[in-house]
Amino acid sequence: MVHVATAAGQERLLEVRELSVRFPSANGWVHAVDGVDLTAFRGRTLGIVGESGCGKSVMSLAVMGLLPPTARLGGEIVYHRENEAPLDLVQLDPDGSRMRALRGREIAMVYQEPMTSLNPVYTVGAQIDEAIRLHHRVSRRAAREQTVELLARVGMPAPRQRARDYPHQLSGGMRQRVVIAMALACRPRLLICDEPTTALDVTIQAQILELIQSVQKEMGTAVLMITHDLGVVAEVADEVAVMYMGKVVEYGPVRTVFRRRAHPYTQGLFRSLPDPDGGKRRLEPIPGMVPDPGRLPPGCSFADRCPQRMPRCGEEPPVVKLSGGHTVRCWLHGSASGVRSQRSELAAKVSDQS
16 A cells, blocks of 8 residues: 655545556456555645556546446545545445535546537537536526636636637637636536646646646645646646556655656656756657556566566565655665565554554
């Protein structure tokens, strides 16, 4: 189990504990998410970074209860409601009234591609109106006024006119603002952003990120920022989880993780970035290919691509605690001592309880 550091004085909104998501295939079960532990805090941003196919989006859909019926979930997704007992979202019926009451109202999501998450046959205003009226008993006119206010708030020019437009009549940046306005319609306590700046030019990217940060500051919203862009994580995140093949391989405060880069995969991600100082350093792509999720090698899934591979990498690596709330899943870092320290902590707890 990954031991997630608690941010001092911060309120936990979401705790993902040993989450696993698997799907049936012709070769058996495929584990898209495997033993993930994460914590989202009120008013803070957790960046989740990794290559395509590492399980980032599947994890977010599990939180939203939007996985296909064939998916099988394990572990816990504990959502801490305000002045109410915590809820394990894994145990809720995805189509039940309790989950539908949370989805969109308290937990909202900005999807990766706005053109596919907006209905092309309805105006954007009608779609935001629906989100408002679904969770609040207001008239059509009142819902439309709130919609116009939301569009204005996210920086949409001529918001009343744009509310009457269809998605295809808007630019990519405008559509992304509509999706964000829809997600913010009910002032959610948790906002999941799945690649919110994909396919946008750098100017619009900066505007979208600034918008999300301003909303977070005003509402105290917890944000899960899912991305493959390390620059986005460095700019907006407080903590970061690096995922590979369904597992969190490194976790901790952004500055600590980005400076130390304890896992070879995290190091590879940084080596594949252009030199920010304009130097002549050649890009070094991570060698090899992502393994087939249905035929993962034993032990560390990154071992076949790792330049620091050891014979012991054929065994599942433990999660090792480093300094400052930094954890890494790798044999390179105090493997034996890390296991011993965890066992010592457990023995101490048992001794104290007895």
